[in-house]
Amino acid sequence: MASNDILQRFTFDHSHVRGELVGLKQTLAEVYQRQSYPEPVNNLLGELLVAAALLSATVKIEGILSLQVQSDGPVSLLLAETRHDGQLRGIARMNELSDATEASLLGEKGQLIITIEPDQGRRYQGIVELEDGNIAKSLEGYFRQSEQLDTHLWISCENGVAAGLFLQELPALGEVQEAMDVDEDAWNRLNQLAQTLRTDELLHLDNDEILHRLFHEEKVRLYDGQPLRFNCSCSKERLSVALTQIGYAECQDIVDEQKKIRADCQFCGQHYSFTQDDVNGLFPLESAKNGKGLH
Ligand SMILES: [Zn+2]
Numbered sequence: 022m023a024s025n026d027i028l029q030r031f032t033f034d035h036s037h038v039r040g041e042l043v044g045l046k047q048t049l050a051e052v053y054q055r056q057s058y059p060e061p062v063n064n065l066l067g068e069l070l071v072a073a074a075l076l077s078a079t080v081k082i083e084g085i086l087s088l089q090v091q092s093d094g095p096v097s098l099l100l101a102e103t104r105h106d107g108q109l110r111g112i113a114r115m116n117e118l119s120d121a122t123e124a125s126l127l128g129e130k131g132q133l134i135i136t137i138e139p140d141q142g143r144r145y146q147g148i149v150e151l152e153d154g155n156i157a158k159s160l161e162g163y164f165r166q167s168e169q170l171d172t173h174l175w176i177s178c179e180n181g182v183a184a185g186l187f188l189q190e191l192p193a194l195g196e197v198q199e200a201m202d203v204d205e206d207a208w209n210r211l212n213q214l215a216q217t218l219r220t221d222e223l224l225h226l227d228n229d230e231i232l233h234r235l236f237h238e239e240k241v242r243l244y245d246g247q248p249l250r251f252n253c254s255c256s257k258e259r260l261s262v263a264l265t266q267i268g269y270a271e272c273q274d275i276v277d278e279q280k281k282i283r284a285d286c287q288f289c290g291q292h293y294s295f296t297q298d299d300v301n302g303l304f305p306l307e308s309a310k311n312g313k314g315l316h
Contacts, residue, residue, distance in 0.1 A: 025047075025246075025248065026044060026045050026046060026047050026048045026248065026249040026250060027043070027044065027228075027246030027247060027248055027249055028041060028042075028043045028074050028075070028077070028078055028107070028246060028247045028249055029041065029042045029043075029228050029243060029244060029245070029246040029247075030078060030243075030244045031232060031241055031242060031243045031244065032241070032242050032244075033204075033207060033211065033236070033239055033240060033241050033242075034240035034241075034242070035202055035203055035204045035207070035240070036203060036204050036207035036208070036211070037190055037191040037192070037193060037203065037207075037208075038188060038189070038190050038191070038207050038208055038211055039188075039189050039191060040186070040187060040188050040189075040241075041075050041078050041185075041186075041187040042184070042185070042186055042187075042228045042231060042232075043071050043074045043075050043184060043185045043187075043249070044182070044183070044184045044224075044228070045067065045070060045071060045074070045109075045182070045183045045184070045249060046181060046182050046183075047250070047251070048070065048109050048249055048250055048251045049063075049067050049070070049178075049181055049182070049183055050181060051250075051251035052066065052070070052109075052110065052111055052251055053181070055288070055289055055290050056112065056113070058113055058115070061126055062096055062113050062115060062126065063178075063181075064178040064179055064183075065090075065096060065099055065113070065126060065127070065156075065178075066099055066101065066111050066112075066113050066178075067178030067181075067182075067183035068156050068157075068176045068177070068178045068183060068185075069088055069090060069099050069100075069101040069111060069156055070101045070103075070109055070111050070183065071176050071178065071183045071184060071185035072088055072101065072156050072157070072160060072174065072176055072185065073086060073087065073088045073101040073102065073103045073109065073111075074103055074107075074109065074185070074249055075174065075176075075185050075187045076088070076135070076160070077103045077105065078187075078247075079189070080137055082105065082137060082139040082140075082142070083105045083139065083140050083141075084104070084105060084137065084138050084139035084140045084141075084142075085102055085103070085104055085136075085137070085138045085254075086102070086103050086104075086105075086135070086136070086137050086138075087100065087101065087102040087103075087135075087136045087138075088100070088101045088102075088133065088134070088135055088136075088156075089101075089133070089134040089136070090127065090131060090132075090133050090134075090151060090156065091131055091132050091134070092126075092127040092128045092130070092131030092151060092154070093128040093129060093130050093131060094125060094126050094127045094128025094129070094131070094154070095115055095116050095117065095125075095126050095128070096113055096114070096115045096126040096127055097114050097115065097116060098112075098113065098114040099111070099112075099113050099114075100112050100113075102288075103249075104252075104254070107247050107248050107249045107250060108250060108251075108252040108254065109249055109250065109251055109252070110251060110252065110253050110254070110288045110289070111288070112287055112288055125154070126154070127151060127154035128154070130150075130151070131150075131151035131154070132148055132149065132150055132151055133148070133149050133150075133151050133156070133159045133160065133163065134146065134147070134148050135147045135148075135149075135163065147163060147167050149162050149163040149166065149167075150162070156176060157174040157175065157176045157185075160172070160174055161173060161174060164189065169192075170189055170190065170191070170192075171189065171190040171208065172187070172188070172189040172190075173187070173188045173189075173212055173215065174186070174187050174188075175215065175218060175223060177220045177223055177224055179220075179224065182224050182225070183224075184223045184224050185223075186215060186218065186223060186231070188211060188212060188215055190208045211236065211239065214235045214236055214239075215235055217235065218231065218234070218235055222234060228243060228246075229243055253286060253288045253289035253291065255286040255288060255289060255291055255293075257293055260284055260286075260293050260295075261295075261299075261303055263284075264282065264295065264300075264303055265303055265304070269300075269303075269304040269307040269308070269311075272295070272300050272303070272304070273300060273304075273307075273308070273311065273313065276295075276296070276297050276300055280296075280297075281294045281295060281296050281297075282294065282295040282299075282300070297313060300313070301313060
């Protein structure tokens with residue numbers, strides 16, 4: 022990975038294969054310090070954050086891309102979310118871990134849900150079975166089934182460092198392909214080369230060193246990186262929306278009992294509170310009817 026947290030795309034001349042490299046360290050430190058997950062859970066969450074960053078480069082929208090793993094294992098939920106500008110955040114939910122190994126944390130059955138929420142436009146959701154509790158494998162299945170694209174992902178996370186390598190073969194373009202003198206064997210050859218990358222190399226080499234190590238006989242171009250960082254998009258306004266969904270009666274009950282509604286962001290731990298005035302503002306009609314809007 023590079024010395025900073027970045028996403029870097031690369032391409033090969035005369036082929037339809039695209040690639041990406043992602044490395045995360047500071048972002049993980051920020052996510053981990055706000056939670057207290059056991060190390061194997063941190064590693065899984067790190068893998069999912071890398072996967073979200075890799076996928077974000079394949080969709081051309083302004084908005085949020087999230088990956089959610091739901092399983093019947095000790096880790097019931099993993100959620101990683103990224104915005105097009107490189108912001109990342111994530112959480113995990115777990116039951117008693119006892120002596121579960123990393124491989125069994127996601128149980129026997131589960132699913133991986135990919136959600137794309139553009140700032141403008143329609144929300145998209147895709148779901149695949151979780152294959153062998155393996156995030157990379159499951160995403161390869163998703164691209165094969167939903168997009169008919171051959172894709173390979175290599176993702177690792179340990180000791181507070183996470184990194185991923187992504188290769189995808191884009192569809193051929195017929196006549197244009199012939200004109201461009203496209204190398205038909207590139208996909209197989211590049212995958213065989215990528216297969217030789219060791220985990221410690223993926224985690225600790227610079228991106229240009231990784232590409233040189235794997236593809237020094239290929240014409241590969243590495244593009245400028247997009248910086249990635251932890252940032253939580255929570256706000257009092259966004260929580261207000263959740264409160265309006267709970268409804269006036271329940272919100273008013275809590276204020277009557279506890280003077281205010283307290284809510285903590287599950288991603289970053291930020292505390293929020295809503296007073297009687299806030300509830301009046303959220304539900305002006307109901308609170309006036311109930312005599313609460315008058316002072
Ligand atoms: Zn937050």
